[in-house]
Amino acid sequence: MEDKTVIIKIRQQDDPDSASYWQSFQVPCRHHENVISCLQEIQRNPVTLDGQAVIPVTWDCNCLEEVCGSCTMLINGRVRQACTALVEHLEHPVVLEPMSKFPVIRDLQVDRTRMFENLKKVHAWIDIDGTHDIGEGPVMSDSIRAQRYALSECMSCGCCLEACPQFTRDNTFLGAATFSQVRLFNLHPTGALAKEERLEAVMGEGGITDCGNAQVCVEVCPKNIPLTESIAEIGRQTSLKMIRDLFQK
Amino acid sequence: MGRLRKDQFHLLLIKTHSLTGLIPVGAFLVFHLAANSLRTVGVWQYKLSIDLINNLPFLIWIEIIFIYIPILFHSLVGVYLSFQGKLNVHRYNYGRNWMYTLQRLSGGVIFAFLVYHMGTTVVPKLLAGKEQFEAAPFLISVMNQEFQTLGGRVIYMVGIMAATFHFANGLWGFCMSWGILVGAAAQRNASLIFILFGLVLTVIGFATVVEFSMNPIEVQATVPESF
Ligand code: HEM
Ligand code: SF4
Ligand code: SF4
Numbered sequence: 001m002e003d004k005t006v007i008i009k010i011r012q013q014d015d016p017d018s019a020s021y022w023q024s025f026q027v028p029c030r031h032h033e034n035v036i037s038c039l040q041e042i043q044r045n046p047v048t049l050d051g052q053a054v055i056p057v058t059w060d061c062n063c064l065e066e067v068c069g070s071c072t073m074l075i076n077g078r079v080r081q082a083c084t085a086l087v088e089h090l091e092h093p094v095v096l097e098p099m100s101k102f103p104v105i106r107d108l109q110v111d112r113t114r115m116f117e118n119l120k121k122v123h124a125w126i127d128i129d130g131t132h133d134i135g136e137g138p139v140m141s142d143s144i145r146a147q148r149y150a151l152s153e154c155m156s157c158g159c160c161l162e163a164c165p166q167f168t169r170d171n172t173f174l175g176a177a178t179f180s181q182v183r184l185f186n187l188h189p190t191g192a193l194a195k196e197e198r199l200e201a202v203m204g205e206g207g208i209t210d211c212g213n214a215q216v217c218v219e220v221c222p223k224n225i226p227l228t229e230s231i232a233e234i235g236r237q238t239s240l241k242m243i244r245d246l247f248q249k
Numbered sequence: 250m251g252r253l254r255k256d257q258f259h260l261l262l263i264k265t266h267s268l269t270g271l272i273p274v275g276a277f278l279v280f281h282l283a284a285n286s287l288r289t290v291g292v293w294q295y296k297l298s299i300d301l302i303n304n305l306p307f308l309i310w311i312e313i314i315f316i317y318i319p320i321l322f323h324s325l326v327g328v329y330l331s332f333q334g335k336l337n338v339h340r341y342n343y344g345r346n347w348m349y350t351l352q353r354l355s356g357g358v359i360f361a362f363l364v365y366h367m368g369t370t371v372v373p374k375l376l377a378g379k380e381q382f383e384a385a386p387f388l389i390s391v392m393n394q395e396f397q398t399l400g401g402r403v404i405y406m407v408g409i410m411a412a413t414f415h416f417a418n419g420l421w422g423f424c425m426s427w428g429i430l431v432g433a434a435a436q437r438n439a440s441l442i443f444i445l446f447g448l449v450l451t452v453i454g455f456a457t458v459v460e461f462s463m464n465p466i467e468v469q470a471t472v473p474e475s476f
Contacts, residue, residue, distance in 0.1 A: 077340055078340065078341075163337070163340075163341050165334040165335055165336055165337050165338075165346070165349060165350075166333065166334040168333075168334070168335050171333060203256065203260050204255070204256025204257070204259055204260060205255065205256055205259040207256075207259075207260070208426075209259070209260060209263035209264065209267075209426065210263070210333065211426070212330075212334055212349050212352075212422075213345070213349065213421075213422050213425045213426070214334075214345055214346045214348075214349030214350075215343070215345035215346070215349075216337070216341045216343060216345070216346050219341065219343050219346075220341070226433060228425075228433065228436065229431055229432060229433055231425070232425055232428050232430055232431040232436070233428065233431050234428075235425060235426050235427060235428035236427070236428020236429075236431060237428065238428075239264075239426075239427045239428050240428075242260065242264065
């Protein structure tokens with residue numbers, strides 16, 4: 001096993017505005033090795049395939065167990081987490097690219113601020129006591145709790161946005177993860193106090209109507225979040241609100 | 250306030266696009282295919298349906314308001330929507346992503362077909378002399394000509410397939426975007442039912458093409474010329 005090697009081809013970029021370029025590295029391939037440990041190997045010995053010593057490749061990672069989402073990148077053209085991409089299971093050479101729908105900071109690191117901004121836009125939190133006491137939280141049924149648990153597993157990795165044909169660099173589409181969070185917080189008895197505000201936030205340009213139902217999001221979500229049910233549920237809530245508003249406003 | 254207005258306009262535009270796809274445009278497609286399939290039932294039945302439709306009062310206004318304007322609106326917004334996304338089915342090869350892609354492509358095919366279809370039927374009908382004009386003999390002879398060549402038959406079959414696919418898959422999209430189908434199982438089951446519905450529509454359309462191709466007919470004016 002020890003003498004096997006793997007070639008890793010990486011799309012690199014020195015800063016947010018410069019052009020990208022490709023470099024290949026050859027690293028030893030151990031049993032059960034993941035893409036992160038290959039990147040660590042390159043960091044220890046940053047010499048390209050043709051023997052040139054270069055600056056080590058930059059990437060993001062944190063938990064190394066697919067719960068933080070930070071090591072998300074394109075591996076052989078598909079978006080996924082590098083920590084759970086086992087090299088033995090991949091086609092060789094392994095091609096790594098930064099996600100294409102977010103601005104690159106450097107090499108494989110991207111800036112996912114847009115996701116956080118989208119969560120802020122839709123009030124993706126629950127208000128608790130402010131200047132006045134809003135009382136005890138109501139009881140929640142176990143089935144609602146179970147539904148919310150599945151939705152709460154979102155780690156904002158951005159896979160669902162990278163793979164979505166409707167989410168592009170030059171539009172304002174909020175994307176599946178954001179809609180799913182609207183559903184999560186609207187399902188909470190106290191969170192539902194801001195339900196109308198959340199729905200209004202997804203009823204404009206870039207909102208729920210801009211989903212084309214290609215359903216790629218649900219195929220690539222590593223947490224198996226029922227994104228297409230969330231999208232349909234928010235479609236229902238916004239449609240009913242639209243009809244209600246038409247007669248009441 | 251300015252931003253709000255723009256968002257409200259966007260919502261209204263997309264929801265109206267969705268609704269026009271179903272009513273009146275989709276409803277017209279079903280009616281149109283069904284009415285023409287009377288050709289497979291019999292000559293007089295088919296002629297009667299043409300006579301009935303073409304003698305409706307204010308026909309041209311009915312057509313403009315309930316057919317031409319909605320189709321034009323739905324097509325233009327549809328083209329705009331098609332350019333909003335970026336197809337990626339080569340990378341993410343999933344069934345529903347194919348449907349998403351084909352929904353956009355079939356829209357383009359329908360548009361091209363409609364330009365041709367209107368050009369060979371409605372435009373000559375409107376240009377024909379008004380004196381003693383009878384729609385049935387005129388339109389039936391136009392259609393005989395359309396189906397004389399293999400090329401003509403293929404154009405109609407492609408146009409019909411594009412429209413029935415787009416409508417059947419569009420019905421599913423409609424149920425998604427209005428939140429009629431929510432659960433994953435409900436979504437899957439409904440898509441099977443819509444596929445079946447689309448197939449039935451396709452068969453109805455193809456049967457008419459076959460009947461016209463194999464068996465051209467001629468009819469006389471219903472109103473005698475001396476009348
Ligand atoms: C003539 C050119 C046409 C173009 C370019 C076009 C384009 C589109 C596009 C892009 C969509 C998808 C919208 C989305 O999912 O976000 C759509 C939906 C739809 N179209 Fe068309 N279309 C055309 C003609 C037609 C015709 C003739 C019919 C009727 C048979 C039709 C019925 C529908 C329906 C029912 C929907 C679903 C609405 C929804 O998603 O809520 N379309 N169209
Ligand atoms: S919904 Fe899934 S794919 Fe999308 S950001 Fe959350 S965890 Fe990632
Ligand atoms: S269903 Fe399709 S268009 Fe909608 S968010 Fe998911 S991937 Fe994007």
